[in-house]
Amino acid sequence: MAIKYAKRMDNLKASEIRELLKLTEKPEIISFAGGLPAPELFPIEEMKKVVEAVLDENGMQALQYSATEGFTPLREKIAKRMENIGIKASADDILITSGSQQGLDFTGKIFLNDGDIVVCESPSYLGAINAFKGYLPEFVEVTTDDEGMDMEELESILSTKENVKFIYVIPDFQNPTGKTWSVERRKKLVELANKYDIPVIEDNPYGELRFEGERPPAVKSFDTEDRVVFLGTFSKTFCPGLRIGWTLAGQELLQKYIFVKQGSDLQTNTMAQREINKFLDLYDLDEHVEKIKDVYRKRRDVMLEAMKEYFPQKLKYTYPEGGLFTWVELPEELDAKKVLEKAIELNVAFVPGGSFFPNGGKENTFRLNYSNMPEDKIKIGIERIGKVLKEMI
């Protein structure tokens, strides 16, 4: 059969990195490649109690179809938690999605015609880039330093480019760099978005995992015009396998997300929504997050110390105050994919940075994840990567 696909399918192809990383699924591999939480921290015993309670108290409802918007008591609890970062919201402002990834896909669907512009950080989250690509946009990357996007560059883009549909940012412990935006840049972003009348998508899966310092207010907290859409998730603070995230937006915009959700998969898993809601009733999620942070903080420390010890001196890498990742810049002439090939021979894996740049380039970068490996393996893995790097530089 000669299948005639939609034009957008030309944009969605198997990545060579994905093929490379398939090699890393063997158990002997030390993987810094994924963005996986530490499964040994999942509250399995608590989940058993939670599921039993849900099925005993509301079994019929938990297994039945339910509202597209999501389970109202859970939406209320999420709204309440949003106060921690300065967002005033109620259940009505929240749509439950299948992970925050689904919010990204819906964002593309709601805003993007072929050729429209997405403004994003450089680099940006691979999964968002792939979700948006399905709607055939152009990407305009904005230079990003330790404080966030370069605001002059952003303004010059917004003032000259037509068809900018939204600005996509990950302001807390960014994926892939681990960097966090300053409060000043957050305010300035909203100011510019207001001036040029452009929506902002604030993707925030990692903000709760702060190991030190103060959590800054959300970009959304500075929004006075229902312009910022906030995407959150329980994947990093609870369990990703349940696929529960949320989209928080003003009423007009949220209605669009709800329509799209309805056509897309009707609703998110009823049982999983009720499970998280029940967990929040019976246990203290903040206490659970503290446990996660203790473990990840130590892993970050071990990784960063090992990098200091084993990596060539002249390399630059970020010191993340939270989240899951650090980001390494190699000398310009060195391709991180070549480093990965050598590292895989030593049973170590990571993600080369090129694919985090939607318009390509910057092949001399890579992302390291520290949340999913125990400390001893982190040390060994970094030592091996260091060995490869010293041979290649």
Add this chain to the structure above:
Amino acid sequence: MAIKYAKRMDNLKASEIRELLKLTEKPEIISFAGGLPAPELFPIEEMKKVVEAVLDENGMQALQYSATEGFTPLREKIAKRMENIGIKASADDILITSGSQQGLDFTGKIFLNDGDIVVCESPSYLGAINAFKGYLPEFVEVTTDDEGMDMEELESILSTKENVKFIYVIPDFQNPTGKTWSVERRKKLVELANKYDIPVIEDNPYGELRFEGERPPAVKSFDTEDRVVFLGTFSKTFCPGLRIGWTLAGQELLQKYIFVKQGSDLQTNTMAQREINKFLDLYDLDEHVEKIKDVYRKRRDVMLEAMKEYFPQKLKYTYPEGGLFTWVELPEELDAKKVLEKAIELNVAFVPGGSFFPNGGKENTFRLNYSNMPEDKIKIGIERIGKVLKEMI
């Protein structure tokens, strides 16, 4: 803010019916409107054992991220079950989706450019129409009788229209009509699809719920060219709240669905996949389906008998041999929305048929669901609709 949405959003609007049906969420309403399974049949006690086993045996894996394709043991079991309707498949041919609705959305995304043509039955499933609408196609409806689509009409469309991207059919206990295609039409459909080189999407959520007669082989079973995509679900045979469906297709096509799934929500709920898999290990799904069928068969009988007793003699309606729905045709001048308004005053609800016709028209039809109401309420509800109809005709 003056938000500039994508063009496709003009196509996605709140329906007046949805607003009407919001009135029907009160407990005193006898609703024949939804397509909800009977929740009193959900295997709640079994689910408690199933979840406990999943968490005890593989808690960390069940709560973690997992492969986009889905949980392999579940995919194997689904492949095996497909043999019942003549489909030879292995786990590799199956992608787990968030309900079969997600397979419909992905179908639109994979095939449809603006203005491409979707060929469908007349009437067709509202949820599919809405999913496809997000990709701005034109719909060409094919006259459908008790045996399936009119094959001469189908051929005249395929031989004259360009840009037909796929033919969408629900051959078993169709939503909304409850009708089932004959074997001859199934064969002929594949023959014409081969001749004109067009993919076929076979949506089959109800086929297992057959109360009498023999289950015909799937359209997919006659496919020798990897041309037919089969969409299945556990929503009607097990629990819709878990949102577990599947897409079965040849390798080239399935890869496209997998790419789209990855950008869309990464993967389906890991825990729910493992729960259904464990249920299939520990219990007999066919036995469970028999229980469902016994209850629905009786409800259908009560509804059809009541319709015979209370509806005006000259009305036409289908006699479904399975599934969830029957379909009523009123005299041409009568708008079913007006009937609904009167029925709601008597605390009875159903879905007017107009929105099942993607190009409009046929407002003189409505769909009745019998799976979600007990027998006594079915009788009372039909009597009340009969009263309204007799006043209006």
